Amino acid sequence: MEKLVYALILATRKLRPYFQAHRIEVRTAYPLRHILHNLESSGRMLKWAIELGQFNLEYCPHTAIKGQTLADFILEFDSEVDDKAIVLAEPSSQGNAPAKVREEFPYPWWILHVNGAVNNSGAGAGIILVIPEGHHLMSAIQFKFYVTNNDAEYEALINGLKIALEVGVVNMITRIDSELVVNQVNGGFQARGPRTELYMRCVQHLLRKFGSAKLEGVPREENNNVDVLAKIGSQMDSVTLGQIPLGIQEIPSIP
Known part of the structure; x- marks a missing residue:
């Protein structure tokens, strides 16, 4: 960096x-x-x-992460992380040649905290991405469209996962205090209504892009910091959050 x-x-x-x-x-x-x-x-x-x-x-931010950018990002953290933590795999140039056997090393686990908030002032999301070294990257998003409480939770989750994918995270643990969302995405509950099903399928699609991904429910008190970010982001007069970037989302993440 x-x-x-x-x-x-x-x-x-x-x-x-x-x-x-x-x-x-x-x-x-x-x-x-x-x-x-x-x-x-x-x-x-x-x-x-x-x-x-x-x-x-x-x-x-870049609109799309390039291969060299991802390589630079990984090399940047190489001095702080165990040198066996991250491995870049190159595709084989020989189409039908058998893949070379190579030793597999574990990728580091990142932790993503997300939360959505809806109140009389508006709606927003809070996102905290914790990198393996323990540093916290925080962001808040303000929604400029109508959302329910459940929609806001899904929007927060989708935005957080997209950020993690953009910076090249491979192994991710995502924590949210909505048991409903967790059970719908993990298959415990059935999604009710076409809108909720679209949100659920969108999250499932994003989760499949990671090497390994876990979605966990946590008590609200364990998600307090990201809950504060979401409430601040929901304020209609939130122009700036000082040191924390505030994003504005004009349209939903689903059709």
Whole structure:
């Protein structure tokens, strides 16, 4: 991550007049905005955050994660994670040749906390993605369309899973305090109504994209932090959450 920030610093220094005169979009799969505005930043990262703060930079996510971006992301965490934790597999160039036997190493497990909220002010979702090293990446989303309580839980779950897939997570444990959603997705309860069934199938489709994925129900008190994010996101006047990015979703995730 420091290499990416340092490259951005070098660009601002070499092209300082241009950066001062224009608004610059920085497209990256890394959560740079959250990291640079983290109140706990210190040392070089804090110094760089102050230096970049004088420019009009807008950090935007990639529309789709590329192979090299994923490789760079994995290499970034390679210094902090056991070197056997992550393995990149390359497809065989020989069509009918037998696959080479290779030793399999376990991928690290990430933890995703999600929650949806609906109240008199509006509706929103809270998302906290916990990376293997324990760092928390937080986000809130405000829904600009009508949702029920159940819809909001599903929307929060879908958005959280999409974020995890975008950054290349392989093994995921997802925790939500809606037992109804957990049982519908896991097959314990039947989805009632076509809208709920569409949401359920969408989540099941996303879960199948992971190497391994578990959806667990947790008590509300164990999901308190993400519940607060969801309630803040639901406020109609939530323009900014300070250090936490706020997304605006105009349309549902299902037809």
